[in-house]
Amino acid sequence: MSKPPRISLAEVERQTGAMLRRGDSAHFDFGAGLPPTLADLTESLFFSPGDGRIWLNDQRMVLMHSSAMGHLRRELIDTLGLHRARGLLTRAGYVAGARDAELVRQRWPQADAASVFMAGTRLHALEGMVKVTPLTFDFDIDRGLYEGEFLWEHASEDDEHISAYGLGTEPACWSQVGYASGYVTTLFGQLVVFREIECRSMGASACKVIGRHAAAWGDVSEDLRYLQARDYRELGSDSGEAAAPPAPALPKGRSAPGGRRSRAEEEDKHPLVGASSAFNSACHQLARVAPTQATVLFTGESGVGKEVFARRLHRISSRADQPFVAVNCAAIPETLIESELFGVERGAFTGASRSREGRFERAHGGTLFLDEIGTLSLVAQGKLLRALQEGEIERVGGTRTLQVDVRLVAATNVDLQAEVRAGRFREDLFFRLNVFPVHLPPLRDRRDDIPLLMNHFLVRESARHGRTTRGFTPRAVRAMLSYAFPGNVRELQNLVERGVISAEEGGSIDVPHLFRREQLSDETLLAIGAHGALSAPKEEAPAPLLQAVRQVLASPGLHDVEGQLLREALKECNGNVAAAARLLGLSRAQFAYKLGRTAAPARPRSRRKPASVVKPLP
Incomplete structure (x- = not known):
């Protein structure tokens, strides 16, 4: 009896991957309950009534009146005209769909492809836009084929359009069509266009839409007129700036010239992660001051990321190709701070067997970052002030005056004005540093960024420690969102690293894996459970x-x-x-x-x- 042929693990993975990259309604079991189910999605919706915030996993949401949206819609149509208003609402819907697709892809990376595509219909309903009933769908990502037909019922956009303008001859679910196009396009990797062929605004009992990959439609110029998309996935990004061209790749194991890391390596090591209004405000100030030569003073609590922002400032300035030198003033003894900053000549003191350049000289042409500058002694402050005003220094024990060209960036976690009033900080140095102050808010004031930072550090720490996890449990996300984070971003990184190490291999990170003796907040976030009830989580006690x-x-x-x-x-x-x-x-x-x-x-x-x-x- 012949033995069955052996299939290698690589072949199994190849076949499984192919299965996960295609699907159709004929073979999809709608009652199988494959993740992400509606219950999974509703458990990702968090309410924090105490501070007026709602999240869908890591996306800030807003609960507002449908009639208010209808009023805005009428204002846009009456002010901009039908076609411009339609384009604006279609693009807004596209961005929402693209964001939801990224959320599902990141939260459930191992889910069946058909279930991931179907999650978009459930999210569309969960967000109160429309009830979606799939009629047929068939897709193959590898071959670039997509075909889907769906029934839309109870569309809120139709309700408001009919209320304002009555029945007409054109479909009116503009933002919903944009949402479907954005969601499927982001998952598919190429343009998928949805068109509404029946609409309640035209007298139909329900709306019907068909989605196809762009090539199957043929001429999509009319669709692109409203999307106005150059790179469709780009519409869902946080920034409207054009992406910078990638830096040339270096051979493996080699660094950039001069021993410095390339810009791409710096971006990977010190990324700015956030989407909250407070975070964006700091980023806008950074972009405004970066092209200048002004001195910048970063203020904020310990751990908010002042050095990360300083490095970002250097990377987007005209000095990006020159050195970035960071000095933690609190870590250098008072007796050595002068020699560290300005250098030392041979024989200047016992043990000075050779001349050595200081941080000012090493940063010549580039940026010098002085962290915790409030800890400098009054003597060191006076010498620093002279170096900044004159642009010249003298090494300890030296007689030569050296010209230096540095851009000074300073940071402090204390109130320097209070230190000036107390006589512990020179007023003239404070005015010299406080040319362009940028305040970085604590993490408790930018809680919208917490899920983004959690996912960022999860990926980084998992790779660093060689661990694999399935992400965070819903109650772990709730606990992190309600925690005060006295140590700010640095503490969040440490908690995620602890969770990656503590969780079982291949398991999920839960509250006990993250917190030990930290004081959790008494305020609980409300979540919609599997039965549709809005309540505090009940899973804390087994x-x-x-x-x-x-x-x-x-x-x-x-x-x-x-x-x-x-x-x-x-x-x-x-x-x-x-x-x-x-x-x-x-x-x-x-x-x-x-x-x-x-x-x-x-x-x-x-x-x-x-x-x-x-x-x-x-």
Whole structure:
């Protein structure tokens, strides 16, 4: 009997990858519940009523009246004309679809391709736009083929258009058509155009749309008239700036000339990640001052990313090809700060066996970044002021005056004006530094950026530690969104790194993997659960422990509860005592001691005879 042919792992992966890159409605099981399901998507919708924010995973959302959108629509049509208003709303819908496609692709990277495409219909409904019923669809990403037909019901855009203009002869679901085109195009990798062939605004009972890859439509000039797209995926990006041409690749293992990293390497190592209004405001100020030669002072709490912004300032300035030299003033002893900044001549003091250039000389032509400048002594402040005003320095023990051309960028996490009033910082140096101040807000004031930073650091730390995870659980995202982050971005990076290390290989990162002794906020985010109820998460206490607590509420002590908790933790970690101890925030020795103590039955306290009372002598 012949043996069946053996298939290599590579071949299995190739075949599986091909399956995940195509799909059709004939073979898609709509009731299979493959992720992302509607329940998965609704659990990604977070409400924070206390500070007026709503998120769909990492995207800021807005809940507003449909009638207000209808009023805006009428204003656009009456002011700009029908065709310009249609183009504007179509492009806005395209951006929304592209953002949702990126969200699904990042959150569920291993999901079946058909389920990922279908998630767009569920998101469209979840966001209150329209109920989508798939009629047929067939796609093959590798061959560049897409064909889909869908029924739209209860379209809010139709409601408002009919209310304002009544029935007409043209379809009116402009932003919804843009959404469908943006979502599918972003997943597909090439232009997919949707057209509305029936519409309630034309008297139909429901709207019907057909989507096809651009080549299948033939002439798509009319569609592009409203999309006005050059690079379709570019419409979904955060920045409207044109992408810079890629830097020439270097041979593996080699650095840029002069031992400096290339710009591409610098971007990878020190990226700016964020989309909040506070973050964008700082970026706009950065772009405004970068082409000049002005001194920049970054202010903000520790860990907000002042050095990252300083490096970005250097990269987009005219000095980008020259050195960037960073100095942490707080890390250098007061007796050495002068020699570190200005250099030292041979024999200037005991141990100075050779001449050495300082940071000013090393940064000549480029940018000198002085972090925590508020820690400099008054003597060092005076010498720094002279160097900045005159553009010249003298090495310690030297007699020659050296001309230096540096752009100074400083940073501080203290209030320098308060330091001036207290007499600890020179007023003239403060005015010299405070030419163009840029305040970087704390992370608690830019919470929209937290999910973006979580995903960024997850990818980076997973690659650095050689670990694989499935991302964050919904309650971990909620906990991170509500946490105050006293250490700001630096603390968030550390928490994500801890989570990557603590989570099981191939598993999800949950709250116990991220937090140890940190004080979590009492404010909870509200989420829509699987049954459509808006409530605080109820998954913080596992059911078995909750039952145990209820059973012993009337008992004299918590001996049984402690034992139950220890045994559950041990079972969760497959008998690994060290892992179970970490799960409960204990050392291995503490866990083993408590487990051994609870294993023995609690002994009742012995009743002592009351001590005899001695009457005092009269």
